[in-house]
Amino acid sequence: MIRLLLIASLLLLSACHSGMNTLVASPVARTVASNDGSFTVYWVPKPDPIPLNQFFQIEIQVLDIAANPITPEDATLKVDAGMPQHGHGMNHVARVVPQEDGTWLAEGLLMHMPGDWQLYFDLEQDGVSRRAQTPLVVD
Amino acid sequence: MTIAGLILLATLGLTPPLGEVEQRRASGLSPVAATAPDPTNTAWDHPVAARLGQRVFFDPGFSRNGAVSCATCHDPKLAFTDGKPLPMGLDQGFRHTPSLLNVAHHRWFFWDGRADTLWSQALHPFERDEEFGTSRLAALHRVHDDEVLRQEYEQVFGPMPPLDDLDRFPANAGPGPDPTDPRVIGWNAMTDDDRETVNRAFSNLGKAIAAYEHRLISPPSPFDQFVAAMKAGDEEGMNILSPSARRGLVLFVGEAGCRQCHNGALLSDREFHNIGIPTAGEDLPSDAGRWEGIRLLKENPFRANGTYSDAPDSQRGRSTGSVIRNSEHWGAFRTPSLRNLNRTAPYMHHGQFATLADVLGYYNTLEDMVVVDHHQETVLQPLDLSPEQLADLEAFLLSLSSPPIDPALRSAPPRPGTGSPDK
Numbered sequence: 001m002i003r004l005l006l007i008a009s010l011l012l013l014s015a016c017h018s019g020m021n022t023l024v025a026s027p028v029a030r031t032v033a034s035n036d037g038s039f040t041v042y043w044v045p046k047p048d049p050i051p052l053n054q055f056f057q058i059e060i061q062v063l064d065i066a067a068n069p070i071t072p073e074d075a076t077l078k079v080d081a082g083m084p085q086h087g088h089g090m091n092h093v094a095r096v097v098p099q100e101d102g103t104w105l106a107e108g109l110l111m112h113m114p115g116d117w118q119l120y121f122d123l124e125q126d127g128v129s130r131r132a133q134t135p136l137v138v139d
Numbered sequence: 140m141t142i143a144g145l146i147l148l149a150t151l152g153l154t155p156p157l158g159e160v161e162q163r164r165a166s167g168l169s170p171v172a173a174t175a176p177d178p179t180n181t182a183w184d185h186p187v188a189a190r191l192g193q194r195v196f197f198d199p200g201f202s203r204n205g206a207v208s209c210a211t212c213h214d215p216k217l218a219f220t221d222g223k224p225l226p227m228g229l230d231q232g233f234r235h236t237p238s239l240l241n242v243a244h245h246r247w248f249f250w251d252g253r254a255d256t257l258w259s260q261a262l263h264p265f266e267r268d269e270e271f272g273t274s275r276l277a278a279l280h281r282v283h284d285d286e287v288l289r290q291e292y293e294q295v296f297g298p299m300p301p302l303d304d305l306d307r308f309p310a311n312a313g314p315g316p317d318p319t320d321p322r323v324i325g326w327n328a329m330t331d332d333d334r335e336t337v338n339r340a341f342s343n344l345g346k347a348i349a350a351y352e353h354r355l356i357s358p359p360s361p362f363d364q365f366v367a368a369m370k371a372g373d374e375e376g377m378n379i380l381s382p383s384a385r386r387g388l389v390l391f392v393g394e395a396g397c398r399q400c401h402n403g404a405l406l407s408d409r410e411f412h413n414i415g416i417p418t419a420g421e422d423l424p425s426d427a428g429r430w431e432g433i434r435l436l437k438e439n440p441f442r443a444n445g446t447y448s449d450a451p452d453s454q455r456g457r458s459t460g461s462v463i464r465n466s467e468h469w470g471a472f473r474t475p476s477l478r479n480l481n482r483t484a485p486y487m488h489h490g491q492f493a494t495l496a497d498v499l500g501y502y503n504t505l506e507d508m509v510v511v512d513h514h515q516e517t518v519l520q521p522l523d524l525s526p527e528q529l530a531d532l533e534a535f536l537l538s539l540s541s542p543p544i545d546p547a548l549r550s551a552p553p554r555p556g557t558g559s560p561d562k
Contacts, residue, residue: 052167052402052403053402053403053408053409053410055454055458085518086518087467088465088467089463090463091410091411091462091463092458092461092462092463093461093463094461095457095461107457108454108457108458108461112408112409113399113402113408113410114398114399114402115399115518139160139164
């Protein structure tokens with residue numbers, strides 16, 4: 001328990017030191033670790049919960065394994081979503097806009113069908129592409 | 140509720156209770172709200188624009204033979220459809236006429252979504268040879284030469300172009316694929332500035348028609364009244380739906396999976412799917428649907444993020460800019476609204492099914508389904524419902540039928556000073 005609190009404090013301190021309007025401290029932020037474990041995505045959909053068949057946005061912050069922020073200056077982020085059981089994804093390319101505070105805002109996402117979706121965060125840094133993905137149910 | 144439970148209730152003729160999830164999903168299907176203004180059309184809520192648009196909608200004088208108007212195929216008595224598998228303007232069209240009731244709630248227009256706004260959609264019939272068969276300049280000359288139309292146009296959009304100068308603005312000219320067509324020759328002889336002026340005025344004509352068409356909102360149907368009663372906890376009011384229709388509703392939002400594509404107040408996700416409906420005389424389909432629609436959309440100068448849009452950077456404009464074209468779109472068509480099905484037969488994009496029972500029968504067995512490739516909707520499986528359950532689904536679907544809209548919207552408005560409607 002003490003170890004968990006220490007990690008949480010470190011995460012908060014790291015983000016605060018960078019002067020970022022951090023999502024890390026947000027009680028409504030969800031987290032997903034990348035498939036290779038090298039970074040963590042903190043994300044908040046707007047509106048929350050994600051509405052069926054309406055455009056929505058996602059605020060995103062990324063921290064590396066040492067809880068240091070990865071910002072738009074360091075990497076490029078792409079956001080996409082798909083319905084693996086249906087064999088298709090969204091009908092739009094999401095626009096991911098870097099924010100001045102080192103976070104990203106993904107716009108123009110739309111999940112037009114209810115059911116099981118996968119949300120993908122693809123981070124491209126130093127010529128390497130790494131993915132974090134998380135399941136979503138839209139109903 | 141499980142299929143077995145619904146079969147038992149159907150056998151006993153009982154009304155199923157709606158659980159929390161079913162109530163939430165039913166609530167998501169109603170009501171049909173008034174439409175939000177389209178930012179790409181600043182004339183959206185202008186009453187004079189709506190009146191002008193309504194005059195043009197019912198005016199056969201915009202067609203080459205003086206006998207075809209928008210209302211020829213969009214008949215108000217048939218929920219603004221024509222009752223035919225394929226439409227007949229100057230010639231036969233190639234896709235079934237969709238209803239215009241609640242049309243402004245759609246995200247894309249035409250079965251293939253080749254238009255992204257209602258005003259852009261409204262411009263197509265003028266220049267299609269099987270519809271009005273004229274041109275954008277012929278349409279503008281008709282407005283210009285009619286005192287009432289011209290006055291209303293100029294009240295909304297400002298002065299019309301100087302169309303009296305026929306050397307600059309020929310009586311019948313517009314772009315087209317055939318360079319030997321006199322309309323195209325006339326168009327190509329115009330200056331860039333004059334073509335731009337004409338395009339702007341032509342887009343205004345579409346915006347006036349859209350200002351009328353977005354008012355075509357269905358009054359509440361029995362299903363809408365049921366949902367309102369359900370939200371108010373009014374058990375007696377909920378009896379407006381028969382036990383059969385209520386069982387159909389439970390199937391619709393539950394195990395039949397209809398809501399996968401038929402969601403929201405239109406009971407349409409307003410997007411595109413290939414459900415493999417066979418077309419008579421074809422082994423594999425020849426109609427590319429959304430695949431071609433996206434290409435046409437991107438080429439259309441009258442698109443939401445184009446020159447003639449009043450808000451190219453609006454959500455609607457950005458939506459067009461970000462739309463994806465994948466091979467899964469080949470042969471996909473816009474999910475039709477399920478409202479007012481009692482007046483919109485036949486059904487599907489080529490009018491393949493004469494009755495609602497035919498439609499449900501197809502989904503029940505997927506007999507003769509055409510599989511184009513592995514990208515096709517893999518979620519589609521035969522429903523395998525009993526005849527009683529199919530009847531329940533049909534009863535629910537028919538409960539989505541509304542009374543007719545305001546009579547004032549069902550014909551041309553009276554001409555000022557005469558009290559007579561436009562011809």
